[in-house]
Amino acid sequence: MVGRPREHDERTAAALLEAAERTIDAAGLEVLSVRRVADEVGTTTRAVYSLFGSKNGLLVALGARAFEMLGAAIAAQATTGSPDADLVDAGVAVFRRFAIGHPSLFRIGVQQTLGSPRVAGQLTNASAGAFAGLETRVTRVKEAGLLGRRTVRDASCEFHSLCEGLAAVELRGLMTPGEEERIWRDALAALVAGFAVPVLQTHRSATTKE
Amino acid sequence: MVGRPREHDERTAAALLEAAERTIDAAGLEVLSVRRVADEVGTTTRAVYSLFGSKNGLLVALGARAFEMLGAAIAAQATTGSPDADLVDAGVAVFRRFAIGHPSLFRIGVQQTLGSPRVAGQLTNASAGAFAGLETRVTRVKEAGLLGRRTVRDASCEFHSLCEGLAAVELRGLMTPGEEERIWRDALAALVAGFAVPVLQTHRSATTKE
DNA sequence: TGGGGTATCATAACAACGTGACGAAAAGAG
């Protein structure tokens, strides 16, 4: 049996996501309400609950969208003969561009600053693609012998941590205005250069225990 | 003229802050309500509004407390003859210990993941002390000639960004379990080692513009 | 010693929020 045809299709879903991102970018995360985003696209709260299940579901969808964009951007980045320079460029031209261009998606998807129940589990799948793209870049650096004895996974984790921290600091307006890209490039280049330094442990590392 | 003596003194303020931190650490930021924290310490919501003005005021006070602890910890850290090793230790033993030991304070004060109106302005003063402590450490590294041509401010910003990113990643459970401290030390040592590498710009930096 | 005056208290009321439940509506099946 078939019932009433649904008029809350994926087009309204896309409109809802777009409206939600626009609202958050303009006025912050705290003003986003289900009623408001529903009114924004001319529908009712029922559409949100039919399409996303809950407000959290809408935020998870936004986070997944963030990782889609990030993964696509990193996959589209061209490569040159310098794997280390390519990696730095991936951080500056891909990660930074995304974080600054879509601050709300960055906060929801990457930082997971939802203040809501666990969404990490539903976003790990979405983040896998983007992180895999990063790891292929790091693998090229390792094949060039510029990663020391580090694991690709560890180096990728460390590189991503620096990118995420830089983005958080810049989004808070804590970087010298106009110098943001230079600081990004300076920091990422220093980290990647440090990867290639053979003696990477400081003297106290052997005597410190967990 | 004097009126009724206030019985919501700073002792109840401390109790409220402690209860709020305990609640957030236990159940997350989203379950924190003014009524709940008031009931927790056996008083009413009026105490919160008399002492902190609003829920945001209470969170700002929590953030300020975070920076107090962080600044005190970094000031108490001993120094040795190796400024670079001292800096790495400050990240691992001070910043990481604080972030992992007080995740809610880290999220509120450092990450400012409040989902609420601007609190950055009220926290910059509180953060100044802790950041100054970091800069004195970085200054020693620069005086040892291990900072390249970097500014102390820039290097401090980059070092802090890596610490903040590492803490965010670890708090999300994305680091290999049991390997967290090693990864922290590995990443921070790489960044500091990269600071000392004379050629810190990759080949594409000169041809990229904002 | 006893009444204002005043500042602070506890409480209730208000608007907005997320969300589940209810009846109405719309389309195919017989």
Add this chain to the structure above:
DNA sequence: CTCTTTTCGTCACGTTGTTATGATACCCCA
């Protein structure tokens, strides 16, 4: 044309942050 099924719009419920409303406790002064 009627029935069944599915989805829709709307409303009610509990909870949230915050603000008015009396009530209360203390000091000053006569």
